[in-house]
Amino acid sequence: MRSMPLVVLASAVALTACGDRPARTSAAADQTASAAAAPVLPSWNEGPTRQSIVDFVERVTDPASPDYVTPAERVAVFDNDGTLWSEQPMYFQLLFALDRVRAIADDHPEWRSTEPFRAILEDDREGLAAIGMHEIMEIVMATHAGMTIDEFDAIVSDWLATATHPRFGVPYTELVYQPMLELLTYLRDNEFKTFIVSGGGMDMIRSFAERVYGIPPEQVVGSAGELEFSLVEGVPTLTKTPGINFVDDKAGKPVGIRRFIGRRPILASGNSDGDLQMLQYTAPGDRTAFGLMVHHDDGDREWAYDRDSHVGRLDVALTEAPERGWTVISMKNDWSKIFPSPDLP
Amino acid sequence: MRSMPLVVLASAVALTACGDRPARTSAAADQTASAAAAPVLPSWNEGPTRQSIVDFVERVTDPASPDYVTPAERVAVFDNDGTLWSEQPMYFQLLFALDRVRAIADDHPEWRSTEPFRAILEDDREGLAAIGMHEIMEIVMATHAGMTIDEFDAIVSDWLATATHPRFGVPYTELVYQPMLELLTYLRDNEFKTFIVSGGGMDMIRSFAERVYGIPPEQVVGSAGELEFSLVEGVPTLTKTPGINFVDDKAGKPVGIRRFIGRRPILASGNSDGDLQMLQYTAPGDRTAFGLMVHHDDGDREWAYDRDSHVGRLDVALTEAPERGWTVISMKNDWSKIFPSPDLP
Numbered sequence: 001m002r003s004m005p006l007v008v009l010a011s012a013v014a015l016t017a018c019g020d021r022p023a024r025t026s027a028a029a030d031q032t033a034s035a036a037a038a039p040v041l042p043s044w045n046e047g048p049t050r051q052s053i054v055d056f057v058e059r060v061t062d063p064a065s066p067d068y069v070t071p072a073e074r075v076a077v078f079d080n081d082g083t084l085w086s087e088q089p090m091y092f093q094l095l096f097a098l099d100r101v102r103a104i105a106d107d108h109p110e111w112r113s114t115e116p117f118r119a120i121l122e123d124d125r126e127g128l129a130a131i132g133m134h135e136i137m138e139i140v141m142a143t144h145a146g147m148t149i150d151e152f153d154a155i156v157s158d159w160l161a162t163a164t165h166p167r168f169g170v171p172y173t174e175l176v177y178q179p180m181l182e183l184l185t186y187l188r189d190n191e192f193k194t195f196i197v198s199g200g201g202m203d204m205i206r207s208f209a210e211r212v213y214g215i216p217p218e219q220v221v222g223s224a225g226e227l228e229f230s231l232v233e234g235v236p237t238l239t240k241t242p243g244i245n246f247v248d249d250k251a252g253k254p255v256g257i258r259r260f261i262g263r264r265p266i267l268a269s270g271n272s273d274g275d276l277q278m279l280q281y282t283a284p285g286d287r288t289a290f291g292l293m294v295h296h297d298d299g300d301r302e303w304a305y306d307r308d309s310h311v312g313r314l315d316v317a318l319t320e321a322p323e324r325g326w327t328v329i330s331m332k333n334d335w336s337k338i339f340p341s342p343d344l345p
Numbered sequence: 346m347r348s349m350p351l352v353v354l355a356s357a358v359a360l361t362a363c364g365d366r367p368a369r370t371s372a373a374a375d376q377t378a379s380a381a382a383a384p385v386l387p388s389w390n391e392g393p394t395r396q397s398i399v400d401f402v403e404r405v406t407d408p409a410s411p412d413y414v415t416p417a418e419r420v421a422v423f424d425n426d427g428t429l430w431s432e433q434p435m436y437f438q439l440l441f442a443l444d445r446v447r448a449i450a451d452d453h454p455e456w457r458s459t460e461p462f463r464a465i466l467e468d469d470r471e472g473l474a475a476i477g478m479h480e481i482m483e484i485v486m487a488t489h490a491g492m493t494i495d496e497f498d499a500i501v502s503d504w505l506a507t508a509t510h511p512r513f514g515v516p517y518t519e520l521v522y523q524p525m526l527e528l529l530t531y532l533r534d535n536e537f538k539t540f541i542v543s544g545g546g547m548d549m550i551r552s553f554a555e556r557v558y559g560i561p562p563e564q565v566v567g568s569a570g571e572l573e574f575s576l577v578e579g580v581p582t583l584t585k586t587p588g589i590n591f592v593d594d595k596a597g598k599p600v601g602i603r604r605f606i607g608r609r610p611i612l613a614s615g616n617s618d619g620d621l622q623m624l625q626y627t628a629p630g631d632r633t634a635f636g637l638m639v640h641h642d643d644g645d646r647e648w649a650y651d652r653d654s655h656v657g658r659l660d661v662a663l664t665e666a667p668e669r670g671w672t673v674i675s676m677k678n679d680w681s682k683i684f685p686s687p688d689l690p
Binding site for chain 2: 072075149193195202206210216217218219220224227228229230231234235236238245251252253254255258259260261262263277280281284
């Protein structure tokens with residue numbers, strides 16, 4: 001396992017039982033004062049995007065403001081793929097699943113003649129290009145079920161520690177966005193509770209979210225497969241069984257927020273039409289709330305894609321953003337740094 | 346609305362963004378020192394039950410102990426009905442549902458000739474006695490679905506503020522157990538994060554859990570109906586639709602814990618066979634963990650029931666408790682006070 005140059009994350013890592021900032025005792029207030037003296041959001045360029053974030057946080061945290069929100073209600077939700085880390089050339093969870101297909105292919109000789117597995121194992125570009133949602137579900141079932149949760153967690157942790165990204169050559173957890181890490185920290189410093197609300201699988205995200213984002217497992221909402229509890233020779237065991245329990249995407253995101261969090265957020269951040277309903281629910285335009293979209297427009301340092309992209313399509317939400325008053329981040333113009341590592345853009 | 350004499354709850358009410366104790370800054374450490382000087386678990390009689398709780402908490406919080414557990418992993422889960430508040434003569438949520446049937450009967454003339462609604466409306470004891478799980482589901486669907494979440498939350502809040510218990514004549518939220526409130530506070534004072542994991546509906550519990558137990562909505566796991574998100578004339582709306590999404594009971598409890606919390610608890614407390622699997626999962630006997638069962642053996646001050654009860658049957662779990670090393674609370678012997686109000690036992 002590589003030693004990760006993510007020392008900048010130290011301040012984001014949860015030190016409290018819940019991964020959020022402690023209430024302000026007098027000592028904590030002193031810490032806040034010194035934190036306020038340090039630059040806030042240093043990887044964000046000065047401009048209307050950064051300013052809109054700071055303005056909102058100051059409005060909802062100032063007890064004298066008409067928009068003041070109590071700390072308990074300061075819930076912020078973030079999409080993961082394309083919002084907190086990259087999602088190209090495809091969702092990292094899908095890259096994990098493809099690696100798993102290759103790793104366990106010897107146990108499945110039938111895959112040599114069954115699509116989409118044949119195409120994956122032979123790296124057949126034409127066959128791979130034909131993979132649609134139905135095939136993706138088959139791949140996910142074959143690689144994410146039929147094992148205990150402990151087995152799955154170990155497989156994911158091993159993959160995250162060893163696999164590297166095809167373009168950048170670093171572990172996937174290094175491809176998180178430095179400005180978003182700073183935003184998470186800034187919000188927690190202002191007594192927000194930060195959650196992930198992702199279309200990706202919650203088990204996978206939970207395996208690294210606390211270490212990388214400072215977000216504990218209980219604050220990660222995502223898609224989920226079925227689970228079964230049983231005693232196996234007297235040992236309590238949770239097994240991941242085939243079947244999708246919940247798809248936390250599109251209209252599923254507000255449902256996931258209500259079900260898992262139970263409060264309406266006051267800040268939501270996403271990057272694609274999969275986040276549209278979450279932003280509509282959080283920041284429809286007529287309540288004190290903040291909608292924030294990441295627009296991938298930096299092909300040099302990261303990727304540039306929006307309305308026509310297969311992965312992370314941003315079309316309807318990009319049109320709706322100005323109507324609802326959401327802030328749209330230009331990665332190219334608003335972020336002075338993309339990834340935490342000094343060796344990366 | 347009665348003014349509630351729950352001043353004793355003040356210290357239990359969440360002051361931080363996440364409803365848990367802040368990390369120990371030097372100021373917080375001072376507070377802890379003075380809290381330690383105050384009596385811990387004052388409504389618990391001295392004896393092996395109380396002592397086993399204190400011993401466990403001291404073992405897992407002492408960094409020098411081989412059983413030390415980091416604050417992030419100090420997850421404690423509590424059943425609600427019969428564990429944190431009473432559940433007789435029937436689950437309070439069912440009493441709510443029966444009241445709702447009566448309240449909206451005018452909109453449902455067909456109920457006058459349809460069981461189980463006819464029996465409820467006519468208070469027909471024979472018909473009521475025939476109500477089984479299938480009828481309960483019908484009643485729940487008729488009273489918990491077909492409205493927005495905001496409408497449901499308002500109905501529940503109104504009911505909790507006005508309805509009174511048939512035996513004690515007080516609002517249901519006064520029938521919480523004072524010793525368990527003290528236990529929740531004691532655990533949070535020791536940097537535990539406290540969750541509810543209930544077979545009851547999570548929406549209903551969330552409507553009072555923060556105020557009454559100091560447990561915020563995002564730390565309440567429970568059974569849930571289906572939800573749908575839509576824009577109603579442009580307004581983002583979550584509607585409770587017929588259909589059960591998740592039954593958080595029996596083998597569903599460990600599943601709910603994994604899905605909603607994502608960590609294996611180190612303390613689980615219940616009172617019935619519905620909690621058996623949650624206790625098996627948390628405290629199988631071969632890991633550092635604590636299982637705690639409430640045994641209702643106090644017919645004078647509360648109720649006495651166990652192996653043969655229709656509500657809250659405690660049979661298999663009572664047999665298994667000594668085998669797995671779980672602590673069994675005798676309400677009669679271990680609790681010097683049952684309810685917070687000075688006017689109640």
